[in-house]
Amino acid sequence: MSDILNNLDIIREKIGVAAGKSGRKTEDIKLVAVTKSVSVSRINEAISFGIKEIGENRAQEAVEKYNQIGDRVKWHFIGHLQKNKVKHIIKFVDLIHSIDSIELAEKVNKCAEEEGKIQKVLVQVNIYKENTKKGFTSYDEIANFLKESFYFKNLSVEGLMTIAPFFKEPEDTRPLFAEVRNIFHRLKKEIEGLKMNYLSMGMTNDFEVAIEEGANLVRIGSGIFGSR
Ligand SMILES: *Cc1c(COP(=O)(O)O)cnc(C)c1O
Numbered sequence: 001m002s003d004i005l006n007n008l009d010i011i012r013e014k015i016g017v018a019a020g021k022s023g024r025k026t027e028d029i030k031l032v033a034v035t036k037s038v039s040v041s042r043i044n045e046a047i048s049f050g051i052k053e054i055g056e057n058r059a060q061e062a063v064e065k066y067n068q069i070g071d072r073v074k075w076h077f078i079g080h081l082q083k084n085k086v087k088h089i090i091k092f093v094d095l096i097h098s099i100d101s102i103e104l105a106e107k108v109n110k111c112a113e114e115e116g117k118i119q120k121v122l123v124q125v126n127i128y129k130e131n132t133k134k135g136f137t138s139y140d141e142i143a144n145f146l147k148e149s150f151y152f153k154n155l156s157v158e159g160l161m162t163i164a165p166f167f168k169e170p171e172d173t174r175p176l177f178a179e180v181r182n183i184f185h186r187l188k189k190e191i192e193g194l195k196m197n198y199l200s201m202g203m204t205n206d207f208e209v210a211i212e213e214g215a216n217l218v219r220i221g222s223g224i225f226g227s228r
Pocket residue numbers: 034036057078079163203204205219220221222223
């Protein structure tokens with residue numbers, strides 16, 4: 001049996017259990033397979049096993065793979081995005097998870113306008129203030145950004161994304177995920193007209209805890225494809 005298929009079976013099962021614990025179903029959780037450093041042939045294998053959404057964190061790698069794989073899957077951009085790279089990915093990317101400044105949002109809006117599309121994005125949240133990670137660091141910062149983002153007519157803000165620090169014990173991430181979930185719901189309540197469809201949190205090490213705490217989109221790489 002293919003290692004990818006075997007891994008996917010295990011992950012789908014765990015997603016189902018974690019979803020159940022938070023009163024939801026497997027289908028309520030979107031699985032994005034993170035394919036950074038994974039070859040196109042292995043990505044194609046995963047697609048044949050039902051993967052429909054894939055995530056890349058580098059613009060150049062995403063473009064190269066898009067040219068070979070195309071629109072058979074939805075493309076997620078999950079890494080830090082430099083402003084001068086936006087024009088290369090705007091054509092094909094479905095959801096950009098990593099909006100971390102008003103300047104980047106402005107650039108994405110401009111490129112989306114030129115492309116004639118409405119670009120779906122998430123706001124990256126870094127409430128643990130890890131210097132190595134990007135993102136807005138407080139409720140007020142996020143709220144201010146969201147209010148400004150309404151002026152960007154070619155941007156559709158769809159929710160929040162966060163990357164938890166690595167803990168050996170996934171359980172240790174629970175308070176952080178819970179805090180992001182609380183911010184998510186508070187924003188939804190306090191800012192009129194926000195969509196807030198996606199709460200993107202959880203990776204191989206911590207996706208079960210993230211789902212239990214309210215994530216509805218998980219980004220899983222090594223758990224599917226093996227360690228990089
Ligand atoms: C690499 C990466 C992932 C996937 O990490 P794994 O531990 O391999 O599951 C998820 N999100 C982001 C932003 C990443 O860069």
